Amino acid sequence: MDSHTMAEKARKRRDPEERRAEILAAAFSLFSERGFAATRIEDIATRAGIAKGTVYLHFPDKEALFTSLAAGMASPILARMSAMTASDAMAPKTIIAGLYALAESEILGTDRRHMLRLLISEGQFFPVVAEFYHRNVLSVGLGMLRQVLQRAAERGELRNPALAAMPQLIFAPILMSVIWKSLFEPYEHLDTKALFETFLETLFLPSEGEDS
Amino acid sequence: MDSHTMAEKARKRRDPEERRAEILAAAFSLFSERGFAATRIEDIATRAGIAKGTVYLHFPDKEALFTSLAAGMASPILARMSAMTASDAMAPKTIIAGLYALAESEILGTDRRHMLRLLISEGQFFPVVAEFYHRNVLSVGLGMLRQVLQRAAERGELRNPALAAMPQLIFAPILMSVIWKSLFEPYEHLDTKALFETFLETLFLPSEGEDS
Amino acid sequence: MDSHTMAEKARKRRDPEERRAEILAAAFSLFSERGFAATRIEDIATRAGIAKGTVYLHFPDKEALFTSLAAGMASPILARMSAMTASDAMAPKTIIAGLYALAESEILGTDRRHMLRLLISEGQFFPVVAEFYHRNVLSVGLGMLRQVLQRAAERGELRNPALAAMPQLIFAPILMSVIWKSLFEPYEHLDTKALFETFLETLFLPSEGEDS
């Protein structure tokens, strides 16, 4: 018999990276469900299938847990966005449409939307996180959008060329959707696909041969 | 006659409504600054100039403080919005422009923006509040907007007539601005006036005699 | 019926000073028994007949409890010592004898000896306490002793006049006794009265008309 019977003994001595990831996953789901203040370290440990003290072997304190989580969230999304906007070949409208599709499938359609709400909620009290996001996510993301919008304006595709100076507006419906889903979805469904579609058609002039 | 002067008496036994309002004002400023969890009842009492126990004569618990505050926040804004959209005489674009002006002066420019952020943050954990807002603020507000946008569409003033079905989009830049101000303003200033202006010009076709 | 039925209701709302004193008394006995680290705030509270949280209404933290205790211990003893050495009329030998009698009845014979041991033990880790004692107790006490010994030397009563420059030696047997009582008394009794008597006769030449 192999001494690494993988099944049962999995409880002890995991690979540190794996363990760390499990803790973060547990923290993620609990922070999402209950918010930062209402989540107890012990609950995170329990959900990760470990003891309270073990959490502290991987993170110095509760705050670090949140900070790590926030930082880790950023890169995957950014990478996708980056890949998208990189190709000059793609039409701006298609790029923005792709961004909204990405937002729908990767944020609104998953638990990640809770994390975004969490960042909105708690970010203010974690300046490290806010600054990190501004520097690494927003600056980069807005920069890419600015370029795309600039190109669209030059090609005469934008309804309002001034949009290129306000790339934040592109994010606005995404944030709105996250908030709506969090607070009001139980009372009234929001059709985000239609929302993004409508917004897109408002931003861009119809392409050649497209029906108005 | 005893040694209690009028001035001294003025501190005690105030009109209950007035007292209640003072407590709410104190709670408002503290919740805004620190969030719900980090605000202590005692701090609220101190800021209101009363004793801890007195708070409980007016509100059953901390949660009630938050829900009352949330409920109280709604009406003034709603009233103004209502007043605005009521007049059929005003052009839709002017009404929406007025709404943004209102948002700037009454929300973004004041401490109320913190309260809106607070509603976004904590609302999920206070279903009473979320439902209240959906029923009394959003339903009403979105209804009004739908009418205004419908009228604009009929008058051919909208870039995209489908907007009338997505009045939530009107709120999106306001939410975005609130979030930006909370998290990123220290790192990068957001010119909300320009943002709203740009957005407005994107939604509406130029009026007669206006330069595109 | 008097509403201050003093007997049963004594549990609540005591005079703050009294309450503070009770907490200090409880802390004193527990620190004495178990040392600083091994004493739990909750035990102090229980012994004082109050709830854990109440301790924190009177002292900011565990350290403050120790510090206050240490500071409070000093003055009574100092006052007595001061009264003693003040009178120039008394013979130096009588004064020192009185000091040892005081040490026996007020320190070695009471729980205060535990506190002295505690100061010896923990003082190093509480620089505030050590400095306080140096400034307010030792400096003063040694100063007084120096004067007394100086006078004795001038009157030719000291076996070794150089003692006036080393007043710390006077304290040495007291410290030794405190330590002995703490550690070894169960195994071997120390007759402190005889100890002090022997030491005194070693320091001073026999008075006129005294038997050797």
Add this chain to the structure above:
Amino acid sequence: MDSHTMAEKARKRRDPEERRAEILAAAFSLFSERGFAATRIEDIATRAGIAKGTVYLHFPDKEALFTSLAAGMASPILARMSAMTASDAMAPKTIIAGLYALAESEILGTDRRHMLRLLISEGQFFPVVAEFYHRNVLSVGLGMLRQVLQRAAERGELRNPALAAMPQLIFAPILMSVIWKSLFEPYEHLDTKALFETFLETLFLPSEGEDS
């Protein structure tokens, strides 16, 4: 032959006695610096250059570490003292002077003074230690002193022959010095050489041909 060099191996699998000594040395320095409660097993391990668990291969628990340390401290000093007092040839005054010189160079002048303070502080809570010291150090040490003082008394060298019945007094200035160094040295220097000299001259009559 594998990649393990001699140097690398030297870190592992040392002679058990040597390993034990290293752990005790590490424990000694840390207990001295911070006291018993504030010293963590992990710190001891780190300072000894081994892993936490390894400590438990040599000592059953933290307490055993302290008691072993305490016991080990005793013998060297005792041996020296024993060697000193053994020779009947040496004058009593010279022996006691030698004892103080020993105390200065081997205790007060080294880290061992911290250990003595530690014994004073924690001894009470480790009855095993207290009893061990009483039986193996104090009884023996006081016995030797009693003999020496007895001899001095018989030879008419003592100011007060009764001193022979109170050999504890000989230790008093040593303890006083240890305590002073621990607590008050930063605020006021104590000249222990002078202190012991003064004390010695107080106990003993001047030797023949010596100035009083």
Add this chain to the structure above:
DNA sequence: CATGAATGAGTCTTCATTCAT
């Protein structure tokens, strides 16, 4: 033998809520 990840009992401290005055 040696390691250090894992455990969980233990402790300080906070704070919403109560209630005697």
Add this chain to the structure above:
DNA sequence: GATGAATGAAGACTCATTCAT
């Protein structure tokens, strides 16, 4: 009504000890 002392449940974090590798 108003007060603020008192309560005690709750939660972050520590660290001696164990034990799988």
